[in-house]
Amino acid sequence: MLGHMLSVALSGLQAQVVHVETHVAAAAPAFTIVGLPDAAVQESRERVRAAIVNSGYSFPSRRVIVNLAPASLRKTGPLLDLPIALAFLAATGQASPCGTAMAAVGELGLDGGVRPVAGVLAVAEGVRRRGLQALVVPAANAREAALAQGVRAYAVHTLRDAVGVIESGDGPQAEPVSVAEILAGQAAYEVDLADVSGQYLARRALEVAAAGSHNLLLVGPPGSGKTMLARRLPSIMPPLDLQEALEVTRVHSVAGSLPPGVPLVARRPFRAPHHSVSTPGLIGGGAVPRPGEVSLAHLGVLFLDELPEFPPGALESLRQPLEDGEITVARATSAVTFPARICLAAAMNPCPCGFHGDRERECTCTASRLQRYAARISGPLLDRIDLRITVGRVAAADLRRGGGESSAAVRERVVAARARQQRRLAGSGVYANAHLSARDTRRLCRLAPPAVDALDAAYTRLRLSARACDRVIRVAQTVADLEGAAVVTAAHVHESLAYRGAGTALSSVA
């Protein structure tokens, strides 16, 4: 006898409909799954058998073959447990056959309970794209599935419930979720820029970075607050809108890193991998491609502390995401693309001992050691970092006095600057100044004549490279946007020259 159930398999963020067919034959008892199942899917056999028995159904000693079609697509993850069980029950006549209008996903516990799985949002969206009306999901994933409007999501706790839903065609549905409400409710960040004392230059640089989506490098001795500052960058970036929130949630859902009970990620992510991270961990990959840190930081901030300590290969692999806003992980069988539009924040010490340039303590590094340290950041990566500043230690007076402007106040200005940018950049294919190509920079950034003179003078006197000039123009345009100026003036150019990293050990490197 044949049983059939629809389900979904995920390849990266893409959901593909899978037909689960079960054939029960009178032959020597066996339970086989075919259709390129991975280890977790193979283990389904044990879970399914125990769940069926413990739910009160019978598991006859027959030969059972389960086929997961299409046969050439790799099936991964435990989410196929539930449809396999349902197809089996249909095949043995213990449940009514389900039509082709409903799909099911879920992991089964040995007791017959249905457990949550990762990637339900992507699954639900895939189901909707295929024109299916209904999806049976674990109860814990119900709210997530409800985010994909247009699909009826039935929440089930046990295998019996799932059978009930199939037979009756109806059941407890997840409540419709108002994304706007969640966004409004969860938008508050735990950290605030008001916690930071002093550090005027760094605060301003954060503001400019957030406004133009520029990448930022903080150079300073240990304990100068670089990590603290970077953590506050997401809090001054514009709030996520609906589409962006869904994008972020999708990635986190597939990676399995959605916090329990939270269906939607409403805050910009902040990811800070340790420098021992591997290249696949950073950009994504593995035998079954999973999103890396760079994708988990999509639309948020990726913070690389101790930048020179990262493996050079890992840093090099960041170039594609920094340039294209996405990362393609290619495998022998397929190529999977994850989104990766991030704002990169990096921190480093000024030298191996950490005290180069410190007023109190003396640096014990030789010139060649300094040079070797600076050379660990490759030129092409440094090129993509528009803002490089020195973060000094906070004076005692500042520490006592306490913080300055709050994140909310800065965020207002950033939002206004972004709006101006979007108006000016409409039609150019980018949404922020930092992503302008060299040609577009010249075309779209308008400099007043005094600003052009100022830039020329700086080019000669301060010995800028051509690339550095482009960076200065982009940052100056962002500064002008923050001020609401129609054109870039000399003052804007001068301010943005202050962010070129002159006082750091990197100043000798482009």
Add this chain to the structure above:
Amino acid sequence: MDALITVDRERLAATLAPRGGGADRRSSLLGAESGSRPVHSEEASRAVEDTDAAMWRDVLARRTPCARAGPPAGLTVCYADRENVYPEQLRRSGLGPPALFMLGGSHAASAAARSAALSTLPCVAIVGARRPSTYGLEMAASLGRQLADRGVCVVSGLAEGIDAAAHRGALLSDATSGGGHVEGFTLRTVAVLGTGVDVCYPRRHRALYERLIHEGLVVSQFPWGTQGRAWRFPARNAVMAGLCHAVVVVEGDERSGALITGRLAQRAGIPVLAVPGEAGRRLSCGPHSLLRAGALLCESAVDVVACLRGDHVERAGGGDAPSGMPPSGARLREQSVSPECLMMAAPSARADPMARGGRPAGGDQAPCAPVPVQPRGDGAGQGDRPSLHEALAALVDAGPVDVGTVVESLGLDIADALAALTELEVRGMVRIDAGGSYRAVRGAVR
């Protein structure tokens, strides 16, 4: 180009007995510093005294590998006992090696002409720490440039830190006339190496080394191909001091080679000047101990020139140094260099090549009150710019400041503060040091 001269120090040390003369002087001066480690040019000079020069060359030619390789192109050698191109002051100081190898002159003037310039130019050595502070680097660079502007030849050792800054500062000068003017070429800087003239040490300074060969002169007492070894550098320092009419020590801690050079020069009767530093800092120990021992205070090239001319040092607006107490070591040495070849009696008498129309040539006196700045025609209500820049310049003059201090002291918005500071930086009035503080540029043309 010239005959081979090679030295095999180990063999010679074993076979030749010490004699009097320059070797003794050098070794006695050096021995006080570096112990009794033999210096191979000592052996060479002993050899000169002992044997006929031709036989000496022959003996040595058999012993050293580099003799077989042959000298590099453009190498000149001058011998202490013969040709006129051997620098006079070096000969008279008694610190000179028997042979001086020189390399340089692929453009404008031949090496021979350049080495002849060494005898007619006033030469000043600038030495200091290998890991100086930003202040030390700035002082070395500005001294190098100012001295070269005045026709003085800047001598240093191509080492990291102060030496390289002094060379680069001198090369920045575009002096086109003066005592060093020979065949249309001005010798602005000379490097005295602790290695052979064809060896560039440290390797990082390759570009600077090439420039020195092209536009200056590279000399050494060691044969070509000699590598750098620790014991050769004190010997090099002795020759460097002997070549010069004054030695300026910029920065150095108590164990630095620059301090050794300074003391050596003092004992040899060569005037020594020292640039003071912040009291209590490690890098100020060297110059300050030299000052205590009677070296002259050096704040700018004015002091160096005054020393070379035998004047007491006069401050702008200040009085003479206390009479009846000439600093020991300030005795001006009678030599082939006449004071007149030190151009310009006072800095203002010479048109500063950097002055453009309308800007006052403040020269290189100690920075005093800032000169009012012309407003930039930037439009947009910038009428109060001059006073902002004045206030900013005054603040920076008082000492290095970071942006936070500027914002708080002047009550500025951070964006305005950054823009104003960068404007000053573009004009060359301030610079950013390591650590992100802004400091006034010494000797800036305001």
